[in-house]
Amino acid sequence: MKKIYTCFVTDVIHEGHLNIINEAVKYGELTIGVLADEEAIKFDRFPILNQEKRVELVKNIDGVFDVIKQNNLMYDDVIDELHPDYVIHGDNWCQGPMKAIRDHVEKRLNEYGGKIIDVPYTYNDNVRRIDARIKEKLGMPEYRRKRLKNLIRLCPIVKTIEVHSGITGLIAEKTVVEKDGEINQFDAMWISSLCDSTAKGKPDIEVVDLTSRFRTIDDVLEVTTKPIIFDGDTGGQTAHFVYAVRTLERMGVSAIIIEDKIGLKRNSLFGVEAKQEQDDIEHFCSKIKAGKKVQLTDDFMIIARIESLVLEKGLTDALVRAHAYVDAGADGIMIHSRKKEPNEVLEFCDKFREVNKETPIVVVPTSYNTITENELVEHGVNMVIYANQLTRSAFPAMVQTAKDILKYHRAKEVDDRLMSIKDIITLIDEI
Ligand code: SPV
Ligand code: MG
Numbered sequence: 001m002k003k004i005y006t007c008f009v010t011d012v013i014h015e016g017h018l019n020i021i022n023e024a025v026k027y028g029e030l031t032i033g034v035l036a037d038e039e040a041i042k043f044d045r046f047p048i049l050n051q052e053k054r055v056e057l058v059k060n061i062d063g064v065f066d067v068i069k070q071n072n073l074m075y076d077d078v079i080d081e082l083h084p085d086y087v088i089h090g091d092n093w094c095q096g097p098m099k100a101i102r103d104h105v106e107k108r109l110n111e112y113g114g115k116i117i118d119v120p121y122t123y124n125d126n127v128r129r130i131d132a133r134i135k136e137k138l139g140m141p142e143y144r145r146k147r148l149k150n151l152i153r154l155c156p157i158v159k160t161i162e163v164h165s166g167i168t169g170l171i172a173e174k175t176v177v178e179k180d181g182e183i184n185q186f187d188a189m190w191i192s193s194l195c196d197s198t199a200k201g202k203p204d205i206e207v208v209d210l211t212s213r214f215r216t217i218d219d220v221l222e223v224t225t226k227p228i229i230f231d232g233d234t235g236g237q238t239a240h241f242v243y244a245v246r247t248l249e250r251m252g253v254s255a256i257i258i259e260d261k262i263g264l265k266r267n268s269l270f271g272v273e274a275k276q277e278q279d280d281i282e283h284f285c286s287k288i289k290a291g292k293k294v295q296l297t298d299d300f301m302i303i304a305r306i307e308s309l310v311l312e313k314g315l316t317d318a319l320v321r322a323h324a325y326v327d328a329g330a331d332g333i334m335i336h337s338r339k340k341e342p343n344e345v346l347e348f349c350d351k352f353r354e355v356n357k358e359t360p361i362v363v364v365p366t367s368y369n370t371i372t373e374n375e376l377v378e379h380g381v382n383m384v385i386y387a388n389q390l391t392r393s394a395f396p397a398m399v400q401t402a403k404d405i406l407k408y409h410r411a412k413e414v415d416d417r418l419m420s421i422k423d424i425i426t427l428i429d430e431i
Helices: 015-024 051-059 078-082 099-110 125-137 141-145 147-154 166-174 193-199 210-223 238-251 270-271 281-294 313-329 342-354 373-378 389-408 421-425
Strands: 003-008 029-035 066-070 086-090 115-121 159-163 177-178 182-185 188-191 226-232 255-259 301-306 333-334 361-362 384-385
Touching: 003 015, 003 078, 003 238, 015 029, 015 086, 015 115, 015 125, 029 051, 029 301, 051 066, 086 255, 099 115, 099 182, 099 193, 125 141, 125 177, 125 281, 125 313, 141 147, 141 238, 147 159, 166 210, 182 210, 188 384, 188 389, 193 210, 193 389, 210 226, 238 255, 238 281, 255 281, 255 333, 281 301, 281 313, 301 313, 313 342, 333 342, 342 361
Parallel strands: 003 029, 003 086, 029 066, 086 115, 159 188, 159 384, 188 226, 226 255, 255 301, 301 333, 333 361, 361 384
Antiparallel strands: 177 182
């Protein structure tokens, strides 16, 4: 009897999967591997059911010889142990980032004469409807909100990108890349005060009010499923902050980050060039405590952002504050810096981790951008936020286009570098 293998990530078995199974059993006895959560999230949606539950789901299907766990996205664990004669998959993996998986599997099977079978991918109205329902569910507040904590547990580092609109949300949601045989996507989204304000042509001084900031979140929520981390600036007055916590939690936002500054907030990247005042520890702790007291679920996180390095108050001050904020109930610490080199941030992380192994550390490597995600992981960082790069890439492109249209009195000269009309009108999926 030949061994045939397929890998499932799915939360719902539909006719597409049954079709693969029906084809597979023609060749031999079928083993289905259920992909680990931490591997699935590298290229697919976050599974609604965890790996254990998905194993149970698949076990109930008739005609399946065995169900195993696949813990490596590239199939190496399965190929080493099972040595399948055939690997069967929908032909959707013949292009796009998933092709890297197919290429790798093909190479491994070739080592001993195994073969791939591609079956036409089923995408009819029924499957489309099931797909849309899962996506809708993932976007619901109670499912989305808790996913950040899950991601912190599952990922070596949670990769977060700034978004400030539906369209930037879609970029964060849909961009998947393959490089050197590795597949990656962003895990979460950051609603930056800098970029949200900039998109509205306003300075980053808390002048864009919370009602407007929540509108931005709503636009993003409507078209995405990934968790959202909200840049809450100083959190404002404590009496106001508690309302923000409640609203964000209800919307399905996973975390708010508030910075320990008081008075007129200026962007941290100004550092000491702009007058900025740091809050005192006691007052900031009372704000954290008030926020933690009003939240209604265990999912929501209040992350305390320390501005000591930005305001040149030194490492010791940053560490004292970090421990005090954790004691006050902060679910995470964000340490910020505007230095070109990562040294002070890394030193902070190392020293903090000597005492505290658990509390998630968040960093924003805008100025010290040579540091890699792997290096951050080595220093105990749990989340990296790419806080403004989408805005900063779009703006120069738009200015150049505006200038060139004025220069040439027509749009022909700029057309080559623009997205095609076909691409833009088909970019957004219609319901
Ligand atoms: C933001 O993105 O608005 C931030 C990060 O708060 S920074 O601009 O570096 O202060
Ligand atoms: Mg900000």
